[in-house]
Amino acid sequence: MFVSYKWLQEYVDLDGISAQELAEKITRSGIEVEGVEAPAESITNVVIGHVLQKEQHPNADKLSVCQVDVGEEEPIQIVCGAPNVAAGQKVPVARVGAVLPGNFKIKKSKLRGEASNGMICSLQELGIEAKVVAKEYATGIFVFPSDVVPGTNALEVLGLDDAILELGLTPNRSDCLSMLGVAYEVAAILGKEVKLPEVAVSGSEEVATDYISIKVEAKEQNPLYIAKVIKDVKIGPSPLWLQSILMKSGIRPHNNVVDVTNYILLEYGQPLHSFDYDRLGSKEIVVRMAHEGEKLVTLDEAERTLTPEHLVITNGQEPIALAGVMGGANSEVVDETTTVLLEAAYFAGGPVRKASKDFGLRSEASARFEKGVDPNRVRAAGDRAAEMIAELAGGTVLDGYAEVDEIAVEPAVVSITLGKINKVLGTELQVSDVEDILSRLQFEVKTEGEEFVITVPTRRGDITIPEDIIEEVARLYGYDNLPKTLPVGESKPGLLTDYQLKRRIVRRYLEGSGLMQNVTYSLTSEEKAAMYALDKRESIRLAMPMSEERSTLRMSLLPGLLDVVKYNVARQMDSVAVYETGDVFLKTSSDELPEEKEHLAGAVTGLWNANLWQGEKKPVDFFVVKGILEGLFRQLGVSERIEWKQAVREDMHPGRTADILLDGELLGFAGQVHPKVEKKEDLKATYVFELSLDALLNAETKEIQYTAIPRFPSITRDIALVVDKDVVAGEMSAIIKEAGGKLLKEVHLFDLYEGERMEEGKKSLAFSLKYFDPEKTLTDEEVTKAHGKVLFAVEEKGATLRG
Structure with a gap:
């Protein structure tokens, strides 16, 4: 507003x-x-000018050379390009030295060889939006009424000094x-009084009911409809003061009748509508619900197809207005109109909102009817408008009304005690304080002891319960004046749960490792819902999906992340590393809500490292993803309990995929996306992982125990074992760790050989073993004894030392 x-x-x-x-x-x-x-703050030195003479520019077809009286001793010459400039006009002139909106300064200049000492202005150049400028001045300069005086401040006359x-x-x-x-x-x-407009409509010998009758069939939607008739009007422009008020309020002026109805809408908050009486086609107004398929061409010249949910004003046969929203073009007030039928009505908000939404017609009138207008202002607004039309358009208001009045409006009566007000607000107000506030609001109040019985005016339809009165008292007493207190009693600071804390550790670690967090849709297509699922169950489909692409609840995070990778790769982002923590949804039974489990997933493609100045490029492979996860497991203190096992999974590469076990139970998997999926999605080699975050973060961990830095040297022994090709290096590493005892601290695989000198079906695995004792320096005998146990254990499993 x-x-x-x-x-x-x-x-x-x-x-x-x-x-x-x-x-x-x-x-x-x-x-x-x-x-x-x-508006006037950014404008200076703009006055009213009188165009004394206009001549064609000798060197330009679209320019005019004007002699303009601006209240000085001599007229000034201004070159103007406006098509509507003419001799005899009174126009706004920005003199030399003037500043217009946008810090545009007016200087002396020459246009095609002719001197120009100022600028004749349009309203847009004075900062008024084009959409609120009257159509006759939308593409040219503004012209004042002829009674203005040259040299006076144009901004004051336009009402912009506001x-x-x-x-x-x-x-x-x-x-x-x-x-x-x-x-x-x-x-x-x-704490002031309100000065209401005085309304005194002069009647005539003729009465409105001789010209029009009103019938309301939809009385629930329209309990009050009043029509007044004004004869012998002359349609023309509104006075400048009225146009100025409308433009400052964001409404475009049209003519003296329509502008009055818009003025009353702003003044009273009561929408009105004016019909051309002679174009109605009958002497009756019938308000009813529309018939199915009925047509109406509204003022914006668009044809609307109506339904029985739309409330319409008709002439008894066809619609002439969409009630509370917009009038029809068939009864619009035009320049030839001489008799006006003025509508003042109360429409329920529901049908107005329905029509406004259905047709995309959001008007000033519909906005007010939707929120509710004061029913006790309808008649006064109509009388005020009729008086102004008679004054500004020279018409005669016929006596009385044609009306249907079945509205029953009773002001709300609310009771509340002083004690409740003070208890809620924490104040110590007296009865007189509350009475003063209510009287300033012009609410009628009766006080019985400390109880207030308040009659609320119908203009305040938002006040219906005691809490509304408390709010009124609080805001007029002043929110800043309400007492401030600190909470009393024991309080504990908020803390993260262990799960929340670990989840933050996971996110920070992955982001520190170079992965970016993503949030993808929980809904996916039925085809993708079960892809990569750790727990295969029946998918859960929405009863009313918006689209097939978002019809089913996901059971894995990876399909969404692969869509993210695909989107970025298609936009020349060749190296992508993303992760997500989010819920998957697993069906339990048809009549129960799905089980939600939080998962962690990631997808990486392209180059992991690119040190171009060293000529080094490191593409992503399985071991990059494995290294990321191993670092995560160390952060969470579960690395010793993690086991990697080669696996075959649907839609994953058969030779580059591993299941991840925690304490022997499946935690998740990692590996390369199957080449057929990569080809289908137009991706290069992409490596992914998905883990049950619930299982990972809820796993019990021991408290961190710190050990002193060893003071004694360690001894390293390397062994190369010849084993069958199907033997997994991880299994051999586990055997070595178990056999080495307490002296063996670290075991690392550092070489795999399957060359020409290796017999068929065999391979060589080379391990580095580190022995040390934190309490003393180890002797060769102690290391040899422990190492001998290792050699014995691996030989028992079929391995032989490589010669």
Whole structure:
């Protein structure tokens, strides 16, 4: 809602308070003022000029050379390119030295050889948005009425020497969608009275009911409909003051009749509509629900197909307006209109909202009807509009109304005690304090001891319960004045659970390792839902999916991450490393909610390292992913309990995939995506992993125990074992560790050989073994004894020392 500071002064004595100060007070009372704009602040030296003479520019077809009286001793010459400039006009002129919006400065210049000492301005050049400029001036300069005086300040005449407050209203404060509503609010804040407009419509010998009759079939949706008739009107432009008010409020001026209805909408918050009486086609108005397939061409010249859920105004035969939203083109007030039928009605918000949403017609009228208008202002708004049309368009208002009035509106009555107000607010207010606040709000209040019985005006439809009264008291008493207290009692600082703490460790570690976190959709296609699932179960399909691509709950995170990799690779991001922690959904039974388990997954492709200045490029392979996970397991303290086993999984490379076991139970897997999947998704070699994060983070771990740095030297022995090709190096490493006893501290595989000198079906595995004792220096005899046990154990398993 845009509120003109100067217009507001007509209803409330602002007592010299500035617009900025007023905005601060309104904001502190509960309605946010989103901004205060002063249009004239960025404009200087713009006056009214009188075009005395206009001649064609000798060197340009689209330019005119004008002699303009700007209130100085001699006229000034201005070269103008506007198509509508003409001799005799009164126009806004930016003189030399003027500053226009955007810090545009006017200087003396020559245009095609002719001197120009200023600029004749359009309203857009004075900072007014094009969408609110009257159509006749939308593509040219603005022309003042002929009674203005050259040399006077053009900004004052245009009403731009004003401040516009933009109110950010919440849906419950629809009362402030009008100047009178804002006036009541400001008067309550400042402790002032509201000056209401005086309405005195002069009648005539003719009565409205002789010209029109009203019938309402949809009385629930339209309990009140009032029509007034104004004869002998002359359609023309509105006075400049009225056009200025509408433009500052974001509404484009049209003509004196339509502009009056928009003015009353802003003033009273009551939408009105004017029909051309002679174009109605009948002498009756029938309000009903539309028929299926019925057509209406609205004012925006679009044909609308109606349904029985839409409320329409008809002439008894065909629709002439979409109730509360927009009028029809077949009854629009035009330049030839002489008799106006003025509608003032109360429409329920539901049908208006339905029509507005169905047709995408969000209008100032529909916004007010949807939120609720004051039923007790409908008649006053109609009378005020009729009076103004008679005044500005020279018409005669026929006596009385044609109406249907079956509205039953009773003001809300709310009771509350002083004790409850003070208890909720923590204040020590007296009865007189509360009475003062309620009287400033112009609520009728009866006090019985410490109980208040409050009759709420119908303009404040948002107040229905005692808590609403407490809010009103609080905001006008001042939120800053409410007492501040600290909580009493024991309090404990919030802490992360062990699970949450470990999850943070996982994320930080992976991000430190070069992977970027992603969040993908929990919904996927039925085809992808079961891919890479650790726990194969029946998929869970939505009853009403938005699309087949998002129809089924995922059982693995990897399909979503592969989509991320595919998206990035398609955009020339050749090296991608991503991970995700999120829930997968596993079906339990048809009548129960799915089981949710948190998983960790990652996908890596491209180069892992690229030190181009050294000519070194390290592409991603299985061991990069394995190294990342081994580092993670060390961070979580479970590395000693992890076992890697070669595995064959669907959609994974058969020779580059491993299951990961924790304490002998499946934790997850890692490996390369199957080449057929890579080809289908247009990916290069991509390595992935997925783990059950629930199982990993809930695994019990021992407390960290620190050991002293060894003071004694270690002894290293290397052995090369010849084994069958199907023997797994991890199994041999486990045998060596077990046989080595307490002196053997580290075992590393450092070589694999399957060359020409190796007999068929055999391979060589070379291990490095490190022995040491933290308490003493080992002797050769002690190491030889322990090493001998290792050799004996591996030979028992069929391995032989390579010669």
